[in-house]
Amino acid sequence: MSIVANATGRVLRSRLAASLASPHGVDRYLELVNPMWAASEVRARIVDIRREVDVAGHPPVATITLQPTSTWQGHRAGQHVQLGVEVDGARRTTRVFTVSSPDSKAGDRFTITLRANPDGVVSRYLVERAKVGTMVHLSQAQGEFVLPDHVPDHILFISGGSGITPVMSMLRSLQRRTHRGRITFLHYAQSPDHQIFAAELEETRRSGYGIDVHLLHPELGDPALSPAYLERLVPGYRDVPTWACGPAPLINAVQASYDGSEALRVEYFKPPAVSNGSAEGDIAFTRSGATAANSGATLLEQAEAAGLTPAFGCRMGICFSCTATKKEGTVRNVLTGETSSLPDEDIRICVSSPEGDCAVDL
Amino acid sequence: MTVTTEKPLSSKYTLTAEQLEQFGEEMDAIRQRVVADLGEADASYIRKVVKYQRAFEVAGRVMFYVPPLWPAAVASLSVSKILDNMEIGHNVMHGQYDWMGDPGLNSRMFEWDTMAPSENWKYGHNYMHHTYTNILGKDRDVGYGILRMDEDQEWRPYYLGNPLYAFLLMTFFEWGVALHDLETEELVAGRRTWAENREIGGRIWRKMRKQVAKDYIVFPLLTGPFFLSTLAGNAVANLIRNVWTFNIIFCGHFPAGVATFTIEETENESRGGWYYRQLLGSANISGSKLMHVMSGNLSHQIEHHLFPDIPARRYPELSVEVQEICERYGLRYNTGPLHKQLFSVARKIFRLSLPTRAPKDAPEPTVTETVLAA
Numbered sequence: 085m086s087i088v089a090n091a092t093g094r095v096l097r098s099r100l101a102a103s104l105a106s107p108h109g110v111d112r113y114l115e116l117v118n119p120m121w122a123a124s125e126v127r128a129r130i131v132d133i134r135r136e137v138d139v140a141g142h143p144p145v146a147t148i149t150l151q152p153t154s155t156w157q158g159h160r161a162g163q164h165v166q167l168g169v170e171v172d173g174a175r176r177t178t179r180v181f182t183v184s185s186p187d188s189k190a191g192d193r194f195t196i197t198l199r200a201n202p203d204g205v206v207s208r209y210l211v212e213r214a215k216v217g218t219m220v221h222l223s224q225a226q227g228e229f230v231l232p233d234h235v236p237d238h239i240l241f242i243s244g245g246s247g248i249t250p251v252m253s254m255l256r257s258l259q260r261r262t263h264r265g266r267i268t269f270l271h272y273a274q275s276p277d278h279q280i281f282a283a284e285l286e287e288t289r290r291s292g293y294g295i296d297v298h299l300l301h302p303e304l305g306d307p308a309l310s311p312a313y314l315e316r317l318v319p320g321y322r323d324v325p326t327w328a329c330g331p332a333p334l335i336n337a338v339q340a341s342y343d344g345s346e347a348l349r350v351e352y353f354k355p356p357a358v359s360n361g362s363a364e365g366d367i368a369f370t371r372s373g374a375t376a377a378n379s380g381a382t383l384l385e386q387a388e389a390a391g392l393t394p395a396f397g398c399r400m401g402i403c404f405s406c407t408a409t410k411k412e413g414t415v416r417n418v419l420t421g422e423t424s425s426l427p428d429e430d431i432r433i434c435v436s437s438p439e440g441d442c443a444v445d446l
Numbered sequence: 447m448t449v450t451t452e453k454p455l456s457s458k459y460t461l462t463a464e465q466l467e468q469f470g471e472e473m474d475a476i477r478q479r480v481v482a483d484l485g486e487a488d489a490s491y492i493r494k495v496v497k498y499q500r501a502f503e504v505a506g507r508v509m510f511y512v513p514p515l516w517p518a519a520v521a522s523l524s525v526s527k528i529l530d531n532m533e534i535g536h537n538v539m540h541g542q543y544d545w546m547g548d549p550g551l552n553s554r555m556f557e558w559d560t561m562a563p564s565e566n567w568k569y570g571h572n573y574m575h576h577t578y579t580n581i582l583g584k585d586r587d588v589g590y591g592i593l594r595m596d597e598d599q600e601w602r603p604y605y606l607g608n609p610l611y612a613f614l615l616m617t618f619f620e621w622g623v624a625l626h627d628l629e630t631e632e633l634v635a636g637r638r639t640w641a642e643n644r645e646i647g648g649r650i651w652r653k654m655r656k657q658v659a660k661d662y663i664v665f666p667l668l669t670g671p672f673f674l675s676t677l678a679g680n681a682v683a684n685l686i687r688n689v690w691t692f693n694i695i696f697c698g699h700f701p702a703g704v705a706t707f708t709i710e711e712t713e714n715e716s717r718g719g720w721y722y723r724q725l726l727g728s729a730n731i732s733g734s735k736l737m738h739v740m741s742g743n744l745s746h747q748i749e750h751h752l753f754p755d756i757p758a759r760r761y762p763e764l765s766v767e768v769q770e771i772c773e774r775y776g777l778r779y780n781t782g783p784l785h786k787q788l789f790s791v792a793r794k795i796f797r798l799s800l801p802t803r804a805p806k807d808a809p810e811p812t813v814t815e816t817v818l819a820a
Contacts, residue, residue, distance in 0.1 A: 108550075173486050174485055176547035177547065397573030402577065403754075419474070
């Protein structure tokens with residue numbers, strides 16, 4: 085960040101500026117002048133969208149380059165970011181995506197790489213419909229799935245499908261830092277056509293110093309992940325610092341192979357729970373730690389039945405006093421019959437009854 | 447101009463329980479249809495209003511640097527504050543735009559440019575006032591604990607000052623609205639504790655400090671030699687907003703013909719009964735599109751009370767349907783131009799400062815009410 089931008093940022097975040105912009109805050113004014121101006125919030129402009137994988141009949145994968153506002157504090161390889169876009173009639177929807185580019189500094193451009201999940205509102209929008217120039221809303225980078233400051237001599241990366249993004253970010257960072265140790269990069273994909281970052285990995289395989297790249301396609305006869313295979317590839321692998329990311333079955337296999345070793349770090353994303361259309365399921369009140377079997381009544385009534393005392397007002401869906409955050413699960417609005425399955429959604433618990441499993445921040 | 451008696455002549459409940467249920471279902475159908483249709487147009491409307499409000503605000507603040515532009519600066523800042531409080535603040539804090547998922551337009555996060563902290567206000571307004579609208583003894587917005595606005599409020603010599611209190615409330619409206627949430631009369635009656643009020647009072651104190659610092663210290667200081675003229679300008683802009691919002695709000699529930707209800711009448715109230723009370727307990731102001739925007743569409747108080755969480759820009763189109771339904775059920779739809787509604791309110795403020803002379807109408811047979819409660 086330049087000195088001028090630094091100074092401007094300091095002025096915009098000063099108490100004086102806050103006092104002048106009270107009660108709305110400085111960002112509510114800046115965004116109207118230029119969406120790339122911000123004092124504290126983080127936003128970004130899409131500057132490039134490139135298809136990584138496009139196999140007919142399969143959801144495409146794309147890499148999206150983002151130019152963040154100067155408020156972006158940078159990221160460490162392996163971290164993710166919450167990204168919100170306006171879809172479906174001006175409704176901002178937020179999802180988590182992993183950064184695929186190497187470590188970034190404050191204000192630096194970075195990329196995310198994602199597959200257009202057939203049920204994913206945001207990923208489909210970003211891959212299939214978003215245009216260069218579109219603004220998106222961001223959080224700061226988050227997550228503990230990162231490399232330590234002191235990089236070990238030998239590192240093993242294991243990934244599957246689009247789980248390649250965080251380890252790719254790490255690999256790229258290590259290459260940029262001219263890491264002198266040894267890296268074993270093991271990735272599982274459906275077929276060579278489904279390989280994300282294929283060209284770059286091929287280049288790394290041929291010329292990367294100390295990097296072994298193994299791209300495997302078990303559906304085409306390559307060996308699946310097993311302790312025996314790992315042992316052959318990396319003798320004593322259980323003691324080699326390992327970062328693994330991918331779908332749940334792969335992670336389960338990796339965890340079984342490492343047998344509780346502290347050298348293993350894993351990350352996987354859970355798909356959002358989808359309604360089963362009936363009341364049967366469990367309600368988790370995440371703040372209090374209480375749980376109850378779903379009775380089909382409204383969440384307010386079920387919370388009270390579980391002995392909680394959430395705030396409420398009218399109990400008829402007009403006053404918003406009882407608004408709480410549903411972490412996951414499907415709720416039906418008892419007034420309109422509409423159902424909604426978005427994670428981290430604000431709902432009025434007096435008129436929302438859960439369908440199936442549901443977690444709410446009460 | 448026709449002057450109706452203060453109380454509806456017939457019983458308040460003119461519908462049978464079945465009719466009331468049907469009436470409620472028709473209202474529910476309207477709400478469902480509009481909720482399903484919310485989208486791009488509503489979002490770009492409110493964003494446009496926000497843009498205008500911020501532009502008026504910045505223009506107002508800047509024009510104080512040019513003394514001959516003082517009247518324009520005051521006018522611009524007044525418009526900004528009125529838009530901020532009414533078409534934006536009041537409506538956003540009702541949750542009308544929560545579906546957008548925009549933190550800047552979310553009822554849980556929005557704070558408005560007035561003394562009352564949003565959190566206190568939402569409890570007294572969204573919950574107490576909108577749930578118990580016009581139920582004497584429950585809706586603290588009937589007279590705001592200061593005025594006698596209904597014949598069923600017992601007269602005391604204190605109420606001789608009714609017009610004076612109304613005038614003072616109008617002048618210092620933003621302070622009055624903020625302090626209203628302390629519910630001092632409830633404190634005196636022992637129904638509220640000091641501990642409960644400490645939190646509410648703390649929020650009021652912090653918000654007032656910020657508002658005073660901005661309008662009466664920092665912005666005047668920034669204009670250097672024009673300190674006093676900026677200070678005065680900001681005070682006048684706040685006053686203009688106070689007078690305007692007070693008048694619009696008083697036209698919402700106090701014109702002649704608006705019904706009030708007792709706690710007994712509304713026990714076990716059905717959803718249809720709630721809609722019915724909202725309709726008969728509110729009054730509209732007819733006028734131009736500009737009038738509707740500048741009143742935050744509270745000129746459609748009836749529609750607002752029927753559908754408090756539906757974006758206010760929808761009220762004009764909804765009013766056509768609501769009026770048609772009222773006609774079919776033979777229900778009164780109270781509306782009139784601003785001057786007529788204001789005159790009616792002023793007349794009530796003066797009239798109720800004196801004891802009610804004539805005994806009230808003999809109590810109505812309570813048959814229909816019992817049907818309703820069933």
